[in-house]
Amino acid sequence: MLSIKNLHVCIDGKEILRGINLDVKAGEVHAIMGPNASGKSTLAQLLAGREIYKVTAGSVHYLGRDLLAMSPERRACEGVFLAFQYPVEIPGVSNALFLKTALNAIRKYHRLPELDAMDFLTLVRERMKRVGMDEALLLRAVNEGFSGGEKKRNEILQLNILQPRLAILDETDSGLDIDALKLVADGVNDMRGADRAIILVTHYQRLLDYIVPDAVHVLSQGCIVKSGGADLAKDLERHGYNWLETGDLIKQIA
Amino acid sequence: MHVQPQSWQNVELSLVPDALAGHDSPWILAARKTAFKRFSEHGFPTKREEEWKYTDVSLISKRGSLAPDNIPPDAPSEAKLLAWALSGEGMHLMVFVNGHFDSELSTIDDLPDGVQLSSLADMLDGDANLPESLFSQQHEHTIFAALNNAFVTDGAVLKIAPDTVLETPIYLFLIASGHGVAIYPHIIVMAGENSSATVIEHYMGTLDAHNFTNAITQINVGAGAKIEHCKLIQEGPAALHIAGVHAEQSKDSSFTSRSFVFSGRSVRNDITSSLNETGCLCTFDGLYLLDDKQHVDHHTRIDHIAPCCTSREYYRGILDGESRGVFNGKVIVHHGANQTDAHQTNHHLLLSKQAEIDTKPQLEIFADDVKCTHGATVGQLSDEGLFYLRSRGLDADTARSVLIYGFANDIINRINTPYLRQRIEHLLLDRLPQGDMVKELL
Numbered sequence: 001m002l003s004i005k006n007l008h009v010c011i012d013g014k015e016i017l018r019g020i021n022l023d024v025k026a027g028e029v030h031a032i033m034g035p036n037a038s039g040k041s042t043l044a045q046l047l048a049g050r051e052i053y054k055v056t057a058g059s060v061h062y063l064g065r066d067l068l069a070m071s072p073e074r075r076a077c078e079g080v081f082l083a084f085q086y087p088v089e090i091p092g093v094s095n096a097l098f099l100k101t102a103l104n105a106i107r108k109y110h111r112l113p114e115l116d117a118m119d120f121l122t123l124v125r126e127r128m129k130r131v132g133m134d135e136a137l138l139l140r141a142v143n144e145g146f147s148g149g150e151k152k153r154n155e156i157l158q159l160n161i162l163q164p165r166l167a168i169l170d171e172t173d174s175g176l177d178i179d180a181l182k183l184v185a186d187g188v189n190d191m192r193g194a195d196r197a198i199i200l201v202t203h204y205q206r207l208l209d210y211i212v213p214d215a216v217h218v219l220s221q222g223c224i225v226k227s228g229g230a231d232l233a234k235d236l237e238r239h240g241y242n243w244l245e246t247g248d249l250i251k252q253i254a
Numbered sequence: 255m256h257v258q259p260q261s262w263q264n265v266e267l268s269l270v271p272d273a274l275a276g277h278d279s280p281w282i283l284a285a286r287k288t289a290f291k292r293f294s295e296h297g298f299p300t301k302r303e304e305e306w307k308y309t310d311v312s313l314i315s316k317r318g319s320l321a322p323d324n325i326p327p328d329a330p331s332e333a334k335l336l337a338w339a340l341s342g343e344g345m346h347l348m349v350f351v352n353g354h355f356d357s358e359l360s361t362i363d364d365l366p367d368g369v370q371l372s373s374l375a376d377m378l379d380g381d382a383n384l385p386e387s388l389f390s391q392q393h394e395h396t397i398f399a400a401l402n403n404a405f406v407t408d409g410a411v412l413k414i415a416p417d418t419v420l421e422t423p424i425y426l427f428l429i430a431s432g433h434g435v436a437i438y439p440h441i442i443v444m445a446g447e448n449s450s451a452t453v454i455e456h457y458m459g460t461l462d463a464h465n466f467t468n469a470i471t472q473i474n475v476g477a478g479a480k481i482e483h484c485k486l487i488q489e490g491p492a493a494l495h496i497a498g499v500h501a502e503q504s505k506d507s508s509f510t511s512r513s514f515v516f517s518g519r520s521v522r523n524d525i526t527s528s529l530n531e532t533g534c535l536c537t538f539d540g541l542y543l544l545d546d547k548q549h550v551d552h553h554t555r556i557d558h559i560a561p562c563c564t565s566r567e568y569y570r571g572i573l574d575g576e577s578r579g580v581f582n583g584k585v586i587v588h589h590g591a592n593q594t595d596a597h598q599t600n601h602h603l604l605l606s607k608q609a610e611i612d613t614k615p616q617l618e619i620f621a622d623d624v625k626c627t628h629g630a631t632v633g634q635l636s637d638e639g640l641f642y643l644r645s646r647g648l649d650a651d652t653a654r655s656v657l658i659y660g661f662a663n664d665i666i667n668r669i670n671t672p673y674l675r676q677r678i679e680h681l682l683l684d685r686l687p688q689g690d691m692v693k694e695l696l
Contacts, residue, residue: 071649073647073650091663093660102646
């Protein structure tokens with residue numbers, strides 16, 4: 001589904017990704033772990049189409065097509081979804097209007113009839129219940145004044161409503177207490193399916209207790225330095241977090 | 255002040271009043287002459303005057319005659335259509351064409367008891383029981399008030415008896431059409447104790463109108479009364495509009511002014527309220543969407559004269575093209591006005607590199623124990639917000655429009671009259687790319 005080859009990416013002349021190779025097949029869940037500033041979020045945002053990053057070499061293909069040539073909205077319509085690490089507040093725009101606009105933009109792209117207000121509300125209410133979100137948040141401005149947990153749940157709600165083919169979750173677990181983490185994990189597990197791929201960008205192993213990945217990759221200084229199965233995350237966990245700062249362990253286990 | 259000899263001074267006032275309302279009445283003639291003398295002596299304000307630093311009125315002085323038309327043209331058909339729609343909304347509607355009341359297009363027959371609404375010209379020509387103090391403006395906030403006083407053709411006089419609640423808004427629809435017309439409306443609202451009403455003043459010009467409109471609105475808010483004044487400016491692209499809205503508030507009264515500007519070449523609104531007795535609440539809201547070379551200047555002033563009054567001011571402007579906005583928000587807390595609670599914010603969104611905003615909150619405090627705050631921001635559309643929306647499938651245009659709509663929504667949401675709220679919402683979205691799509695989703 002997703003094929004990244006020798007990807008090099010710069011921002012402001014500084015190289016952040018330095019030759020990433022990654023293949024993700026439909027039905028798989030991949031976890032990308034690594035220390036701060038290793039390039040995890042850059043990769044996640046780049047895949048969603050953030051234009052501040054410059055690709056200097058390499059390619060990304062999604063369902064056989066050149067992903068990098070597509071606008072962010074085209075990617076979304078084609079089924080790429082990024083759950084943001086820091087969901088953006090949109091003052092003055094209700095969450096309901098936002099969700100409806102997004103859903104109908106994608107349905108329109110696929111020449112499906114737009115949902116009317118009733119059908120939309122029925123759908124949203126049901127999905128909100130599933131991700132444990134208070135219905136009152138529907139009438140509030142997008143993410144404005146939401147707690148950290150509410151913002152993350154709002155991302156999972158969008159994921160559930162928009163039903164993408166490729167979901168990228170950028171540190172969706174950070175800042176969540178254990179109950180919220182379980183709800184988010186349930187929301188993601190709900191989405192697992194044979195024709196869908198999920199990439200989890202995470203700092204900690206703890207999310208992977210609830211969402212068991214098919215593959216784990218360790219990103220350090222813009223390169224994938226180690227790939228393995230679900231056990232790799234456990235190995236990293238056992239060795240503590242010092243390696244996050246020093247990178248020593250990466251050398252050790254690499 | 256030294257007066258430059260200019261073409262407008264060739265207007266011999268004595269030739270004009272014969273055709274203006276109230277010409278049979280000596281006191282009205284005298285008031286007009288006094289006002290004109292005052293205006294002539296002062297002349298047009300220049301940019302050297304602090305209050306007029308950013309707004310160039312030379313476009314008006316270059317126009318030639320300042321005298322109003324005697325005979326109004328027929329209302330343009332689009333205005334007739336809107337008037338028809340408005341009366342269908344059940345509004346108490348008064349239509350003015352180039353400053354003259356058009357009784358045929360108006361529907362003011364079914365006013366409730368205790369509400370008197372008349373054309374100012376009818377009152378001046380009839381056995382006017384209009385007090386001279388209301389006609390000759392006591393508070394001459396700008397020199398344009400004097401010019402209005404000299405040339406006023408017509409307007410509306412609304413008198414609401416004590417304890418009368420007017421559920422349906424009074425809708426004053428003022429149409430401008432034609433070349434070189436000067437329009438001088440004067441609106442007077444007298445709200446009795448504990449009365450309540452909403453007055454909407456809607457200025458609309460045709461695309462080819464080259465009008466200079468100089469309007470004055472005076473509002474007396476009686477004790478415990480609740481008055482809301484909404485002003486919507488949709489002047490033609492060449493129109494010049496200079497106006498004052500001036501309220502006087504009595505004990506425990508509430509006055510709300512909402513100012514919306516969507517078009518017009520150059521617009522200046524002076525909006526003031528005087529909180530004369532304790533317990534008053536004053537709210538000023540404003541929203542403008544500018545483009546091309548439009549110029550819109552709001553000078554607001556709230557005078558906290560009595561103690562224990564509250565004022566709130568929220569202004570937002572969206573500027574595109576080479577437009578220019580000016581916001582000057584003055585709050586004066588006078589000596590003795592203790593326990594004043596005043597809060598003001600203004601936010602501006604610049605959509606182009608050529609657009610410009612001059613914004614100045616101005617608090618002058620001469621009392622103790624007061625709570626006064628203000629905040630101003632000038633910004634652009636957030637890149638992160640645009641990316642967030644686009645990453646959910648919204649195309650770039652729609653994403654921009656949604657963000658702009660969100661920015662304006664803070665002001666739109668507070669409009670109490672559903673008809674007006676929807677109208678403003680649509681006026682905004684009609685101007686935004688893909689606005690129709692957003693409209694459908696609301």
